[in-house]
Amino acid sequence: MLRQEINELLTKTGPGTEMGDLFRQYWIPTLLSEELPENDCPQVRVKILSERLIAFRDSQGRYGLVDEFCAHRGVSLWFGRNEDNGLRCAYHGWKYDVTGQCVEVPSEASNSRFCANVKLKSYPLVKVGDVLWTFMGDPAKAPPLPEYEFAHVPASQTFTSKRLQESNWLQALEGGIDSSHVSFLHSSGLQSDPLFMGAEGNKYNLGDYKPYFEVVDAPGGLFIGARRNAEEDSYYWRITPWLMPSFTMVPPRGDHPMHGHFWVPIDDENCWVYTFDYQPVRDLTQAERQAMKDGYGVHSENIPGTYLPVRNKSNDYLMDRAAQKRGETFSGVAGIAIQDASLQESMGPIVDRTKERLATTDAGIIKARAKLRKAALALRDEGKTPEGVDPAHHRVRSASVVLPRNESFIESVSDKLKVQPGVRQASV
């Protein structure tokens, strides 16, 4: 359980909240770059950390992320026109550049300086990899741009998708650092999903339902090692990195791509899940890329033209009890991503953690919550920069390895948990 005041501290991310201030220390995913595909393309409404914004790409290819509403009468600029290096309000023609600066008020005298004093709140919006990132904190304290490996390998080696999750960000994140559910909820996917099946490690995963855990504190977050029996003299280790505040990587399987997630709060009851797959040393095959687009692996099948999953809360995730009975799925819900989402959304928009009862095997979740809380309070009380802001912390990898029984992952494979350009991932 968690005391109610701590649950609120960890789950609320709007302006002026402790966790909101913590998120505002990081570059966070805001859009996929495909959402603003060309200069002067349609602007996109963005809600992030409970702030309503509008993103656009101007005539010179510059990205802007500004307050959604015109300073004049509060009209949404989503109805405006993206033209000639600015976003023009459809109501009276006030125009703003990518910094939010008003550059034209047509009703004013042509030599008026009125607009110089009108500026919308704005944040930087920067493309790194397939993702547009923003920094919503004090501009003077903006850290260097993110260095997560998936965003830095060549485009031919990486793929990122996005989906809406109708729950608070924290219960979604906690699913990402809870390795023991894989043997149950995703058991069928290990045998049938084209992006998971066939790996040697799957049999160990499915053969041992009682993993041992080692939760290792690391710069930027945690490494959570789950140990299962492999052969008589060896253990199968799956090692999940979590970086503050909401980045996780899933341990890879065989030669399948590496993957992971960012959970980004939209508001306190919804989040965007950014899901990436990449190969450190080779191109993704056409079949791999197509499988990701089709919603296999950790991606979701979305309603065309949207980032809303086809299987969602409004249709009971297309629950298929017959498929469950036939053993095709464990829960009756198809797709690994939506299997997670369905259960996490079923907890309610913000799960009441005063009513939960954790066990020692939930130590990774307990430790992650403690680190987030500690960091949020240290930021509030001492102005201390949290872990995970430093791009050096971003250069981590997940790993799956088989080790002799007397060896520990953190001592034996620490080099494999770091990004090594040109070196294949450690994967069984």
Added chain:
Amino acid sequence: MSGWTAQGKAAQAASAAELRYRMSYPLAPSRGVRVVALDSGAESVVRKVAASSTWNKVRFYAAETILNSHGIHSAPVEVVLHGLDGAAESLNDELEDVDSTIMVATSDFGSEAAATIGAACSVRGIMTAGLVHGEDTEHTVSALRPYAQVLLVPADDGDLEAILTAMRA
């Protein structure tokens, strides 16, 4: 729309409005948790946490290892648990009706005690966790690894309290 369960709609509780109808009643505390300090450094961690709250079903101890009659460091050894008031208790007695045992260590000094406690918990189906405090953790982790189903490395001062709270202990 194969399998779409319209009949289940009435029981959906995933909205904030429906969440109000989730039943509210007190949950039982944990059956019992034992926290054992394996060395003197760990004992100060354990004492601090013991004093930090009113715990439901947690008992706190420092372990004393009594070597076998030849004085040789090899399991099995006898472990006596000392409550924080100094009273000696039998390990076997103290593991009655227990869900989890948490061992706290700052060195590998208590490796024999960890082996004995781990074995006693294993035969009783009691979950074991190890909290390794300090900076140079390699030897301590090696000592605890075979006997703890969960290890926190390195643990900080708040971890024990956070785990006990999360477990409703």
